[in-house]
Amino acid sequence: MTAQSGAGGSTTRRGFLGKLWLWLGGLAILEGAWITTAILRPRKRAETDRAEIVVAGPVERFDVGTVTAFPAGKFYLTRVGDGGFLALSRRCTHLGCTVPWVAEEGRFICPCHASSFDLRGEVLSPPAPRALDLHPVRIENGVVKVDTGTTITRSEFSTSQVARP
């Protein structure tokens, strides 16, 4: 009782304990939130952790101006005008649909909202906002290798993106 009637301004024992409970309660809520976010956070899968190198094949196998689909790696390997290579993600940059290559028209046409892209992944018609994403291409000893573990977003095509043999 004497603790309660402490001098004005100074903390009483009861007041201090009340505040302590409040802080502990807040701490418990924070811990709960931490645990929840830790469980909800997307886990890194083993297969996406390491770089996934897809060996596409020797350079000579791909003619200039052709598109080769790699369904397992979820990308297209295209050989552009000057003989350089691009690995294009098959995911449409608009809403994530899978974009097929339409050989008759010579372009990628998204079935969902009719966005289309040329051989270099450049947007030919909207609503897609960006060119198709890229995967890094390396050419070692005349063999084309694609790193599907890494995705490069770009707004438009530039010649620096092309890997040349």
Add this chain to the structure above:
Amino acid sequence: MIQLLMFVRGKRQRPWPWPWPWPWQGQRQRQNLQAIKTSSPPEYHGRAELSGGAVAATKEEQRADGLLRRIWRSVFRGPIVPTNDRERRWVVFNTLLLHFRPTQLPEKTLRFTHTFGLGGMSLVLVLLLFATGILMMFVYEPSPDEAFQSITSLQDDVLFGRLVRNIHHWSANLLVGIALLHLLRVYLTGGYHPPRQFNWVVGLALLLLILVANFTGYLLPWDQLSYWAITISTAMLAYVPGIGEWLQNLARGGPEISSATLIGFYTIHTTVVPAALILFAALHFWRVRKAKGVVIPRREGEVLEDKPDKVLFLPHLLTREVAVACVLVATVVLISVFFNAPLDTEANPGMSPNPAKAPWYFLGFQELLLHFHPIIAVVLIPLAAALFLAFLPYLSYRDSAGVWMMSAVGRRSGLAAVVAGLVVTPLLIVIDELRSASADLTSGMSGILPLAVVAALIGVVIFVLRRFMAAPRDEIVQALVILLLVAMAMLTVTGVWFRGEGMALVWPWEIGG
């Protein structure tokens, strides 16, 4: 239910052959009520005041009872079949579930065309969903390898499995529509005025939960429809500036739709949402009770008497609600017998169907995405609409509670808004289709121009209402709400029935081919 049946039969005595009197009946029934009141200990007073069939036992009398009767009385502490109004009140007040309802309510609110029973219908659909959902959980396996097979197995191998899935599907879709109609009814009858302001917000939370439940449930069959609808819908999140990528990954449990997405959606669908739904629905009902029932209908300028005529919840409202529930359940079951829930082929991440559409309740937003800058379509417009709806009961209004569409001017301007929405929205869509087919909506003015046009048109509507209909401010706000809802409905209709391959505008009969 038993109580209801017995009330309808109107029997005071044993309603069916029974070897001994109901436990609460007996010689004590005939005892002098006053004597019991004064002689029984205080804890029995509540029951002693009940007349007729109610038991009012002293401790001595209870000890003299047989074991079975004592057990029975420990479970049912009062009458099960009420025989007079006093007991009916007692039953409503002392039964857990009935206790959420008012014991009595203004007679005027009973009229079917005042509420159309839409809130009760929503509850019935939720209960149907719980029942069928629990049944399906015994068969469904939430993993990408098993999900689709477990659904086909449910439909083809399990007796009534297809019917259960159909009932779940149609109830869920009906629920979105009924809940929206309920929102509209509450709005148009002025059911958001004090003391019901906060209950409007609770109702919006319930609507959000219903949408989340529908959306998370959409993925579970793991067919082409669900896989690509969820792909598109979650990809819309990526357009949120700054945190878009993070939001999308959070919703999907990773960069792509995978087993992490499926298990996440499954958990939300089967535990988080139902639990939240029960809590918020209880709060919703409780606050209706605390507001003394739903808003009382009245004519413009009519002043309600201080003490309106009241009727008892049991039987007057409960019988009506049970009747509506029976018709609704019969309708849903009938629909489910004749129309199967859609199921496409198993999900194939390598091939998007053409066209790929979001679930129908999000097609309005997908339609917006074809005309506006993505940030406007996915962030600005939905956020503005949600905030507008949430703050609606807190804008200052003159008290128009209970008056259908506020006033005669309100009804006229509301009708004008409906017509404007029905005519102008499709017109704008068609006009903009010519432009947006070739325009890049993400750069320059082309994605912002439509917003300016829409804002200008809203300005015109406000001007017309004020100038030619002499509509006061409240009526104009109401007309804008109606315009918003009608426009959204038209966008959804366009997305569902007028968008074919490559999301090009087509006639509905051309989609099938």
